[in-house]
Amino acid sequence: MLFQRATGWLGWTPGVTLRASIFxxxxxxxxxxxxxxxxxxxxxxxxxxxxxxxxxxxxAAGLAEFFRSHKNYRGAAEA
Structure with missing residues (x-):
């Protein structure tokens, strides 16, 4: 949701969004x-x-949701 809001509502590019802190x-x-x-x-x-x-x-739940929503997320088992 956070990624969608940053790229949609704020109009940020995916690269800028992924480099920005949640804060x-x-x-x-x-x-x-x-x-x-x-x-x-x-x-x-x-x-x-x-x-x-x-x-x-x-x-913590928000962070987990954010990272899982990213297409390059590999999961804890594969790390």
Whole structure:
């Protein structure tokens, strides 16, 4: 999902996306969402409250999903 959002919503190339850290991708997505809300001519300019921090398990699961979604992922058994 993170790769899809970086390449689709942000318009980044696959190479840039794969070199970017997860932190930077999430910060860029947050900025994009904030920009869209603030420039929406039909309202919704109030920023939403920040999401609670993710647990270590949620971050680990997100990383695992990100790497498994990459076409060159080989899996732990083959490494």
């Amino acid at each position: 930077h991708i999430e910060m860029a997505l947050d900025g994009k969402v904030e920009f869209v809300r603030m420039t929406n001519p039909w309202g919704g300019d109030e920023p939403s409250q920040a999401a609670p921090p993710k647990s270590d398990d949620e971050v």
